[in-house]
Amino acid sequence: MEAVLEVKAVTKRYRSDRGIDRVSFTVYSGDIFGLFGPNGAGKTTLIKSITGLCRADAGQIAIFGHSLTEQFEQAMEHVGCIVETGISHDYLTPYQNLQLVARYYPEVTRERIDEVLELVGLSAHKHEKVKGFSSGMKQRAALAAVLLPKPRLVILDEPTTSLDIEGVRDFRLIVNRLAQEEQTTFLISSHSIHEMERMCNRIGIMYGGVMVKEGLVSDLLSDGQTLEDVYLSQIDQAKGA
Known part of the structure; x- marks a missing residue:
């Protein structure tokens, strides 16, 4: 191994x-x-x-x-990580947050963004602003950002x-x-x-x-x-x- x-x-x-x-x-x-x-x-x-x-x-x-x-x-x-608290911009939607993250990873496509949002259970909320999310939903959004580039x-x-x-x-x-x-x-x-x-x-x-x-x-x-x-x-x- x-x-x-x-x-x-x-x-x-x-x-x-x-x-x-x-x-x-x-x-x-x-x-x-x-x-x-x-x-x-x-x-x-x-x-x-x-x-x-x-x-x-x-x-x-x-x-x-x-x-x-x-x-x-x-x-x-x-490596992808969340230490103590995941970070998302409250004034953006989950989709917009992932678009920002994707700027650092040229290989990440729109399809990958949708795939990760589906994976963490946020597809139905991808165009809602994060500031209205519960703490659990914010944690899901942070996890999506970590998983986006397939660490x-x-x-x-x-x-x-x-x-x-x-x-x-x-x-x-x-x-x-x-x-x-x-x-x-x-x-x-x-x-x-x-x-x-x-x-x-x-x-x-x-x-x-x-x-x-x-x-x-x-x-x-x-x-x-x-x-x-x-x-x-x-x-x-x-x-x-």
Whole structure:
């Protein structure tokens, strides 16, 4: 399997002494990798380090074999991401927002814009201004912008937070479809552990800035355990360490 994302002993510390410490893991082509942990575990710091929004103090990050620090443009060329909050221009429609994004990608056609709007469930609203959307619909519009150029790696920080039950289900179907049909790779940070159990094939559990457990979901679940059981067990162990 092709290694899409390689994180090796990455450390990032803030003045408050919070951050991440020597985090290592690998995400392979077609993986749906779920990143779990309580608030303050370091998930967003890790994602910001991977996407170049903050610079790690130590360690190495490579995307598609390109060093993030030495070959940033090549590393990020086929990456789409939403970190903390997706961005859409409220005074434009979803279609107009995607037209703006498409200006950076000459290969994107009008047909592709319509295809992505259909994929995220916004076709019926593509000519309505985003300012009138619910938070869940705005999240769908942001996801459409990320998916527009067909990225090979998609990094999403808490993407289902503002979605209702139907939206979460639709998000799962979108992710599974892209992973299976287009070998799109996903790194997803989420608190929706029950939903992620139905979606992810690999997980990483973080606590106190450390990756306390990582691996295939199929290898981690045994004797009728759920992903929640594994998660809570690992967090309890980490607290007692």
